[in-house]
Every structure is written in C-alpha cells, then in structure tokens.
Amino acid sequence: MTGKEPPNYQRVVDDLRWRILSGELAPGDKLPTEKELQQRWGFSTTIIKHALTLLRGEGLIEGRRGSGNYVRDRTQLVRRAHSRDLRKRIGSTSLFARDSEAVGKRPSWESDSKKIPAAPRTAERLGIQPEDEVMYTKYRYLADGIPIQLAYSYEPLTITGGTPVEYPEQGPIVGVIARMDFIGVAIDRFVEEITTRPAMPEEADALELDRRGGMWVIAVERTYFAGQTAVETADIVFPGDRYRLVYEVPVDPWSPPDETEVS
Amino acid sequence: MTGKEPPNYQRVVDDLRWRILSGELAPGDKLPTEKELQQRWGFSTTIIKHALTLLRGEGLIEGRRGSGNYVRDRTQLVRRAHSRDLRKRIGSTSLFARDSEAVGKRPSWESDSKKIPAAPRTAERLGIQPEDEVMYTKYRYLADGIPIQLAYSYEPLTITGGTPVEYPEQGPIVGVIARMDFIGVAIDRFVEEITTRPAMPEEADALELDRRGGMWVIAVERTYFAGQTAVETADIVFPGDRYRLVYEVPVDPWSPPDETEVS
DNA sequence: TCGAATTTGTGCGTATGTATC
DNA sequence: GGATACATACGCACAAATTCG
Numbered sequence: 298m299t300g301k302e303p304p305n306y307q308r309v310v311d312d313l314r315w316r317i318l319s320g321e322l323a324p325g326d327k328l329p330t331e332k333e334l335q336q337r338w339g340f341s342t343t344i345i346k347h348a349l350t351l352l353r354g355e356g357l358i359e360g361r362r363g364s365g366n367y368v369r370d371r372t373q374l375v376r377r378a379h380s381r382d383l384r385k386r387i388g389s390t391s392l393f394a395r396d397s398e399a400v401g402k403r404p405s406w407e408s409d410s411k412k413i414p415a416a417p418r419t420a421e422r423l424g425i426q427p428e429d430e431v432m433y434t435k436y437r438y439l440a441d442g443i444p445i446q447l448a449y450s451y452e453p454l455t456i457t458g459g460t461p462v463e464y465p466e467q468g469p470i471v472g473v474i475a476r477m478d479f480i481g482v483a484i485d486r487f488v489e490e491i492t493t494r495p496a497m498p499e500e501a502d503a504l505e506l507d508r509r510g511g512m513w514v515i516a517v518e519r520t521y522f523a524g525q526t527a528v529e530t531a532d533i534v535f536p537g538d539r540y541r542l543v544y545e546v547p548v549d550p551w552s553p554p555d556e557t558e559v560s
Numbered sequence: 561m562t563g564k565e566p567p568n569y570q571r572v573v574d575d576l577r578w579r580i581l582s583g584e585l586a587p588g589d590k591l592p593t594e595k596e597l598q599q600r601w602g603f604s605t606t607i608i609k610h611a612l613t614l615l616r617g618e619g620l621i622e623g624r625r626g627s628g629n630y631v632r633d634r635t636q637l638v639r640r641a642h643s644r645d646l647r648k649r650i651g652s653t654s655l656f657a658r659d660s661e662a663v664g665k666r667p668s669w670e671s672d673s674k675k676i677p678a679a680p681r682t683a684e685r686l687g688i689q690p691e692d693e694v695m696y697t698k699y700r701y702l703a704d705g706i707p708i709q710l711a712y713s714y715e716p717l718t719i720t721g722g723t724p725v726e727y728p729e730q731g732p733i734v735g736v737i738a739r740m741d742f743i744g745v746a747i748d749r750f751v752e753e754i755t756t757r758p759a760m761p762e763e764a765d766a767l768e769l770d771r772r773g774g775m776w777v778i779a780v781e782r783t784y785f786a787g788q789t790a791v792e793t794a795d796i797v798f799p800g801d802r803y804r805l806v807y808e809v810p811v812d813p814w815s816p817p818d819e820t821e822v823s
Numbered sequence: 824t825c826g827a828a829t830t831t832g833t834g835c836g837t838a839t840g841t842a843t844c
Numbered sequence: 845g846g847a848t849a850c851a852t853a854c855g856c857a858c859a860a861a862t863t864c865g
Contacts, residue, residue, distance in 0.1 A: 542755070543753045548750065
C-alpha cells in the first residue's frame, strides 16, 4: 500500500515548483499559459488556477494580468548584525546602505519623525510609563527604487529630548549608536526578537507586495541598551523571502556550570 | 476619488482576519460554516471557499473536513541565542528543553546519526573538501508530542573522529560546546543565518503542517567556530509562526571610526 | 452499529472584467 | 481595435470525514 495520491492541483504545484527550484524555469521566465497547462494536464481551469494561486502564495511566481505568469526574482539581501565593528561607522553609511551596495543595489530611504505618547507595548519594551513621550520615526528603505524594508523606531525623550540628536534624521550624526555616543550614552548591547507572519495589508502596500497571495514577512523587534536602560526600540519588517539575517554571537570563554545551550 | 475597492474575497478575508486578530474569535473557536458565510455576505461558494483558502495560507485557521473551520492556536515558543552563560550548562539540559518547559510544554526528541561524505554546500560551510567524511545527525524535537523543530547537523570527522564524543547522542556529554570542550576544542562563537520560505513537502510532513495552505518555515543555518575553524554546522527548521528567535548581541566599547550600523 | 444530515475538500464549466500585446 | 491572458465571480456535483440521533 502506497499512501493516497495527492490531489490534482497539488501535482501541478509540485511539478512547477520543482521546475522552478531546479532552475529549468529561471527568474523572469514566463510559465505556460493557463490554457496550455489545462491542455497539457487535461485538468479544468479551476485546478490550474488554484495551483497557480498556491504558487503565488509561495512567492515563486507572480501573475501579470493580460500577460502571463512569471517566475519571481528571489535574490536575497543579506543583513548582518554583528558585535564586531558595530561602533566603527560614526558619520558613515548605514548597514542597510552597505548591504545593498554589496549586492549591487542602489540604496535610498525615506523617513519621518514626530513626538508621540508611548503605546503600552512600546512603554514596556522601553521600560518607561505608558503615555511618556517618545520620538517616533518611520522609515522606508528602497534598493534600486524597490521598497525592501520598513522600520518604526521609538526613542524615549527622557534621553534625547533637547539634545542635538533629538530628531534622528536631522542632526549631524547618523545611526543610533553614534547619536547616543554623542550625548554620552554608551550602548553596550542590543536584543533582536524575530518571527515571521503574513504581511498586514498596510505592510503589503508599503512594500508593494502582491496582496493576493498572502506574502509573508520577517518581523524583528530590536532594542538597544546602555546598561540596564533601553534607549531605542524598533519594529523592522522585511519581505520574508527577500532577506537573510545574519547574527554572529561570541561565546564566553568559561564560567561555572549552570544551564544553557543553543540547540 | 477613493482607490478602487478590493475584490469580494478580500473583503471576507479582511473581516475574518480582523475578528481573529482582535480576539473576537479565539483559538479553537469554530468559524461560521461556509453556507452561513455565503448567506451573510450574499457571495457564491467560490468566493467564500477562496477566502478561507487564503486564511489557511496565513496560518490563521485550519479546516477540518466534515466538521468546520477553526481558529488556529498561534502560541509561540521562544528560542534564545545568547553569548552569556552559554558554556554553563555542561551535562545539563538543552536550550530546546529549557525553552519548552518555560512555556509549560513537555520536551522530547528523536535523533539518528551516521557518517556520510560532505555535500559541496556543507563542505563549503565547514571549510573542508567535498567528500570529506562528516558525522550527520538528524533531529526532530517535539513539545507535548507535537513536532516543533527539525535539525540536520554536520560535524567534520577530522575533529571528533575516534573520540568519545564522535556520536553526538551516544557519548556521555550533551551539547556541541560541551562535547568540543571535552576533546579540547574551545568554541568561541557561532554564526546564524536566518531566512523564511515555504515548507518543503518533506518538512511539512515531518512537522505535521497542513500541506494545502503552503505554510512557511524559519530556516536557520548555524555554524560553530573555534577560532577560524568551523566545528559544526546545522540546518534548523521551525514552523514559522510558532517560533520567536531571540538574539542578544554585545556591542564593542569602542574602536576607530569606519563603517557599520544596524539599520 | 448504522444511517442520515452536515460540512469541508476536490473538481468541472462558464461568464465577464481588465490589462497587455 | 482585436486577440490574448489573467482576475474575479457564479453555480453545480460529488467525495470524504465528521456528527449525531
């Protein structure tokens, strides 16, 4: 007894997926038209359309009405979050810019700052009281003009308020670490919390993702600390399959036995 | 001029998504039947079924044939990758076990080791020659009996071959760092490279995910280093929306200006 | 235990809208 | 403008699993 055979639409999905992943169908290539697929497999429009819907959901193809279905470009940007050299960039380019250029993309970004009262969840992350004022900055990053990253940053005004670096994008210095250094706040670590989920409608719009397929994003919650004090927290959103996040973490030389392990 | 209004199936998706995320429909709750949704909205079976397919793809609901559609449990496990105290757990529990217990889940796992020649990509990650022998270990982790993590580990036999820790799961010591310590190899850092993608069919089976919805996974490539030498590399796969990965990275005190920043 | 009703899963055919070529 | 191709939408039929009397 072999297991039950898969439904027909699944067979179409598996066949096309394999042809795409194997490279037989390269990014930019046009798939056979729906009519051709119907004839080749002998299935109804329903089956073929359903299969193509699923492939869109997997991010492997995109449909262009009036034209055809095409294999999507799945080139990935790499984002590196190291401890090494993290402070070396005062007055220099951002990580986003460097990583974009590393893959031959032209980086650019938009930003907008304003003062708002902290939402409960934000206050919790920053260790402040709800309604305490924070500097809220909204970023959208683009590579070759294509939106590729969103970020929403929150900084307690108890730290930066009234200083030259109060507005992240208006002062003489770029980057959280450098700006905090400038006002005598020494950042010594950051924590990033990562998960993946379907894009919310607004995110799909901002990242110009296909709203139909339910594309997934990587969501990062980052918090910078100076000692026990949180000095900035941000929500960062990436198109899931267009990014690789790299972390390099040192392992301490030795200390008395207890418990912990990366499994 | 307001923008064009969304298609009908999208309106159904947006409505149900909102009701689920707001908590009006809680995990385990049964959605209205397809027939009820048809009558409530006045749409055809096609629209309602398509909308429910998309919600399945977003991981928000699961369909049970003969029964109904139900709101999925989206409780997340948290996996912490610190530098601090990483070596303190000699002879103790794994991170997976600790994190499982932290959310009240009973941890267990299966593993299987054998010696194989390194594939080109594996060899590259380990800095060895293709076809050099490596110890290959396949893990499946479960929380309360539910598969929740897969891992495929590779260790060069030039390092562990012939030692008491050659077979990861048979020696007296558990955990890569402790085992390497035991044979005098001092791990001083690890690198993790993260991305997200649809589950491959085999992964969906091993993790018991719904094959129909195209569920997404988080894929991590981890490599442990002792100095410049890679001593282990592993591919780790998590059900995407069931996990949060946490990284704490120290920031060096100071060094001469150059370039780098976490954007 | 059995059968009938219910509910989702798979599948067929068709029609119309809209963008592209 | 006409032909082509995908997007949205309607209605129907049957299979398969569950539920319940």
